[in-house]
Amino acid sequence: MKDSKPHNWRRRRGYHHGNLKEVLVEAARQLIEQRGPEGFSLTEAARLAGVSAAAPYRHFRDREALLTEVARTGFEHFASQLEMAWDGGRPSPIKAFTNVGRAYLTFAGAEPASYSAMFEAGLSVEDSPELKVAADRAFAALRSASQMVIETAPKSATRPPGDLMSLHIWSMSHGVATLFSKGKPGCGKAPLSNEEILETGILLYLKGLGVIPADQ
Amino acid sequence: MKDSKPHNWRRRRGYHHGNLKEVLVEAARQLIEQRGPEGFSLTEAARLAGVSAAAPYRHFRDREALLTEVARTGFEHFASQLEMAWDGGRPSPIKAFTNVGRAYLTFAGAEPASYSAMFEAGLSVEDSPELKVAADRAFAALRSASQMVIETAPKSATRPPGDLMSLHIWSMSHGVATLFSKGKPGCGKAPLSNEEILETGILLYLKGLGVIPADQ
DNA sequence: TCCTTCATGTTAACAGTTCTTACTTCATAC
DNA sequence: GTATGAAGTAAGAACTGTTAACATGAAGGA
Numbered sequence: 001m002k003d004s005k006p007h008n009w010r011r012r013r014g015y016h017h018g019n020l021k022e023v024l025v026e027a028a029r030q031l032i033e034q035r036g037p038e039g040f041s042l043t044e045a046a047r048l049a050g051v052s053a054a055a056p057y058r059h060f061r062d063r064e065a066l067l068t069e070v071a072r073t074g075f076e077h078f079a080s081q082l083e084m085a086w087d088g089g090r091p092s093p094i095k096a097f098t099n100v101g102r103a104y105l106t107f108a109g110a111e112p113a114s115y116s117a118m119f120e121a122g123l124s125v126e127d128s129p130e131l132k133v134a135a136d137r138a139f140a141a142l143r144s145a146s147q148m149v150i151e152t153a154p155k156s157a158t159r160p161p162g163d164l165m166s167l168h169i170w171s172m173s174h175g176v177a178t179l180f181s182k183g184k185p186g187c188g189k190a191p192l193s194n195e196e197i198l199e200t201g202i203l204l205y206l207k208g209l210g211v212i213p214a215d216q
Numbered sequence: 217m218k219d220s221k222p223h224n225w226r227r228r229r230g231y232h233h234g235n236l237k238e239v240l241v242e243a244a245r246q247l248i249e250q251r252g253p254e255g256f257s258l259t260e261a262a263r264l265a266g267v268s269a270a271a272p273y274r275h276f277r278d279r280e281a282l283l284t285e286v287a288r289t290g291f292e293h294f295a296s297q298l299e300m301a302w303d304g305g306r307p308s309p310i311k312a313f314t315n316v317g318r319a320y321l322t323f324a325g326a327e328p329a330s331y332s333a334m335f336e337a338g339l340s341v342e343d344s345p346e347l348k349v350a351a352d353r354a355f356a357a358l359r360s361a362s363q364m365v366i367e368t369a370p371k372s373a374t375r376p377p378g379d380l381m382s383l384h385i386w387s388m389s390h391g392v393a394t395l396f397s398k399g400k401p402g403c404g405k406a407p408l409s410n411e412e413i414l415e416t417g418i419l420l421y422l423k424g425l426g427v428i429p430a431d432q
Numbered sequence: 433t434c435c436t437t438c439a440t441g442t443t444a445a446c447a448g449t450t451c452t453t454a455c456t457t458c459a460t461a462c
Numbered sequence: 463g464t465a466t467g468a469a470g471t472a473a474g475a476a477c478t479g480t481t482a483a484c485a486t487g488a489a490g491g492a
Binding site: 233236267268270271274275 | 439440441442443444
């Protein structure tokens with residue numbers, strides 16, 4: 001669906017499935033997209049994968065373990081997208097930074113199930129070291145980009161630490177990504193697209209930082 | 217818990233409960249706080265209210281109807297808090313505006329169940345007119361405050377429409393409120409409190425607007 | 433004062449669904 | 463040709479939402 005290499009989706013050549021683990025993760029994603037992170041069932045994921053209800057237990061200890069795997073792979077993919085968008089700050093830090101913002105929304109829109117497993121499923125990072133590693137990688141991308149943007153500001157300007165700036169940007173991105181979707185409480189009052197809302201917001205924030213001249 | 221008048225919580229003087237509807241809503245809030253919006257059960261809410269599993273159907277058509285009521289009353293309360301914090305723009309629009317931001321976080325922290333029913337439960341505003349009314353009231357508070365702040369900006373500055381500004385502020389507030397809590401993926405990297413993160417973010421945004429002098 | 437009415441409870445049951453385990457069977461790699 | 467990993471089958475125990483039929487008791491009119 002998003003990967004270049006084909007998944008052999010639901011293709012089994014015999015008794016053994018072959019790649020049940022990946023297929024279960026993908027099935028879980030489909031279900032989460034429909035019913036939300038708490039509403040998906042291990043049994044139904046198995047059914048969707050064309051396999052018995054007990055089969056998943058060969059690959060996942062728990063229902064929660066599958067959910068965690070969805071979140072983990074989501075963070076991995078998320079991090080890749082952000083890093084790619086940042087592209088080392090090319091062509092310019094500011095331009096690259098807005099690209100990161102766009103990439104954030106693109107990911108949230110293209111993989112809503114991953115996104116909600118990552119941020120709305122109530123998983124704790126402390127429960128799984130692998131999850132923490134993947135999450136940290138994504139945040140590191142945001143933080144290093146923020147840091148580099150800040151350093152382009154004139155010395156006279158107020159320069160908050162890169163950590164803080166990345167939290168600001170992250171918050172606004174997350175807010176835009178989760179609030180303004182179909183049917184959500186705040187929808188309808190926005191004649192603009194998510195991308196436009198976030199981009200104008202980031203631009204104003206960057207002006208406040210002094211990174212962008214105020215009269216632009 | 218948050219109201220001045222006592223609820224007669226779980227007090228029944230006979231066969232009839234007296235105020236079962238309110239008590240069920242409050243019970244649902246407790247459960248949602250523990251298990252999330254999708255994880256609460258009508259049966260368990262009834263049990264918590266000290267009443268049979270069928271009793272709630274006298275007051276709510278559905279499981280979802282109860283969830284909707286949690287969200288609706290949440291929005292009502294939310295709107296009140298925001299309006300109170302804004303206080304007509306006193307003592308100054310900027311000060312009042314940061315008060316609104318603080319009130320936003322206070323509400324999300326004090327009533328996490330309401331908040332998640334309002335924004336993370338996947339309820340559609342279109343399904344219930346009453347829900348829409350309550351939600352609109354909250355957003356109106358945010359929008360009128362934004363509008364008034366914008367009008368204090370010098371004419372030379374870029375002045376986005378109040379609608380757009382309120383979406384920016386709402387996004388950042390929602391992001392801060394939902395991202396940086398105990399155990400959440402992004403927690404731990406923040407040596408600052410939610411309030412500090414949001415306040416510094418809003419201040420930088422307002423500088424970008426030209427509402428606050430840049431060298432402050 | 434009594435008797436009816438009716439909103440509000442209760443009990444009981446149906447029809448699903450889920451998670452999870454124990455044991456069995458298959459097919460592949462060594 | 464067998465060890466082993468990966469599926470299937472079956473079953474238990476627990477929930478759930480929801481409905482139907484019955485019980486209660488407070489309010490108000492006769």
